Amino acid sequence: MTARLIPLSALLLGSLFLLIAGGINGLILPIRGLNEGFSAFSLGLLGTGWAAGYVLGCIYTPLLVAGAGHIRVFGTLAATAAIVILLSSMFPNPWAWIPLRAVSGFCFAGAAMIVESWLNEEVDSSIRGQVFGTYTMINLVGSTGGQLILIGADVSTPWFFMLAAIFYCLALIPTAISSNRAPAPLFEVKLNIPQLWRNSPVAVFAVLMIGISNGTFGALAPVYADRIGLDLTTIVLFSSLPILAGAAAQIPVGKASDRFDRRKILVLLAVVALAANSSFLFMQPDTALMNILIGCSLGAAIFAMYPIVVAHANDHAAPGQYIRISGGLLMLFGIGSIIGPFIGGLAIMLFGPMGLFGTIFGAHLLMALFSLWRMGQRAQVDADDKASFQNVPLARNTTPETEVLADRQNQV
Numbered sequence: 001m002t003a004r005l006i007p008l009s010a011l012l013l014g015s016l017f018l019l020i021a022g023g024i025n026g027l028i029l030p031i032r033g034l035n036e037g038f039s040a041f042s043l044g045l046l047g048t049g050w051a052a053g054y055v056l057g058c059i060y061t062p063l064l065v066a067g068a069g070h071i072r073v074f075g076t077l078a079a080t081a082a083i084v085i086l087l088s089s090m091f092p093n094p095w096a097w098i099p100l101r102a103v104s105g106f107c108f109a110g111a112a113m114i115v116e117s118w119l120n121e122e123v124d125s126s127i128r129g130q131v132f133g134t135y136t137m138i139n140l141v142g143s144t145g146g147q148l149i150l151i152g153a154d155v156s157t158p159w160f161f162m163l164a165a166i167f168y169c170l171a172l173i174p175t176a177i178s179s180n181r182a183p184a185p186l187f188e189v190k191l192n193i194p195q196l197w198r199n200s201p202v203a204v205f206a207v208l209m210i211g212i213s214n215g216t217f218g219a220l221a222p223v224y225a226d227r228i229g230l231d232l233t234t235i236v237l238f239s240s241l242p243i244l245a246g247a248a249a250q251i252p253v254g255k256a257s258d259r260f261d262r263r264k265i266l267v268l269l270a271v272v273a274l275a276a277n278s279s280f281l282f283m284q285p286d287t288a289l290m291n292i293l294i295g296c297s298l299g300a301a302i303f304a305m306y307p308i309v310v311a312h313a314n315d316h317a318a319p320g321q322y323i324r325i326s327g328g329l330l331m332l333f334g335i336g337s338i339i340g341p342f343i344g345g346l347a348i349m350l351f352g353p354m355g356l357f358g359t360i361f362g363a364h365l366l367m368a369l370f371s372l373w374r375m376g377q378r379a380q381v382d383a384d385d386k387a388s389f390q391n392v393p394l395a396r397n398t399t400p401e402t403e404v405l406a407d408r409q410n411q412v
Helices: 002-035 040-068 070-090 094-122 125-148 159-170 172-177 193-199 201-227 232-259 262-283 288-302 305-316 322-351 355-375 400-411
Strands: none
Touching: 002 040, 002 070, 002 094, 002 125, 002 159, 002 172, 002 201, 002 232, 040 070, 040 094, 040 201, 040 322, 070 094, 070 159, 070 172, 125 232, 159 172, 193 201, 193 305, 193 322, 201 232, 201 262, 201 288, 201 305, 201 322, 201 355, 232 262, 232 288, 232 305, 262 288, 262 305, 262 355, 288 355, 305 322, 322 355
16 A cells, blocks of 8 residues: 555645645634734634635636646645745735735645645546545644644744745645646536535535534634633644544544434534534633633534535435535535634624634524424435445535545545
């Protein structure tokens, strides 16, 4: 297995560097913004800008690659991302950071799509499952590891902005010297809401609500933690450990969803999330340990929801339609991630730090109620007709090319 992965090591290493840079970038901005006195609303708009850029990157990168080629576009996107993070350190102003964050989201999505398209081209069917598992682990380690680097850091200096730029540049080197052949054209995602709704109304509504909740937590967890007086190390852990909890929860949750109606599992996760949100709203914990523990229970629920929804939609999808369905759902998730931080930032500004969990609570309550109603309208899929649950990277790091890689693995 190791020997067969060696030709792919350049791509996987480039992906790791890219994800570490994205992890640093995604957390240093809100933490430094808090030090600069940015409002919760403006910090929420950073999340909105990132998600908008990410969605646009997923849509337009295939067109750029068709015109200029994979290597040129990847180099341009990685270099631009490095320039953007350095510009952010030079101009610590929210109205400069918001558009820069959108450009960063575009570059990150586009670069990730290109790396994944190379993986899709290079991996043969005999090791596709192992490679997808390795890539999923790299995705998790890179994104959370980049955040954990900030533990105990002095965020008043430009050092971590420069470090993120270095990792973006490092991502260029393995792919630039790789001998891998140019892959096939990238998958062009299209958002066809009527088709998605006919396939599964629950998937459409739920993935939008999941985008709102996950996008809100991802963008504003540091703001909440700072507002209640937690130190930097706890802020970093509070933002990162729930992601790891969600990744770990995918394993038992996925097995349960293969045995039972996936909508019931989704409602169960929503109930767990509602309980965690309620704990924040009514207990208002003020210690580091309690906040991290409740945050991890919330993360275990909300970061395991997206693959359940994708699997449920795939259960109803016609043969050959999985990629289009999952790609469309990813775009809806992105739209939710655009909306969520905007609402969450406004809620924190109006109601204080608990506005974060009020926003997330509302999204999960609506999702649970709609799913329960739809369970009475449509019978569950027979166990024999279910597609197998697939562990996937974090939805915010997933691109249409990730779905292509997952689909080809399922065909093995």
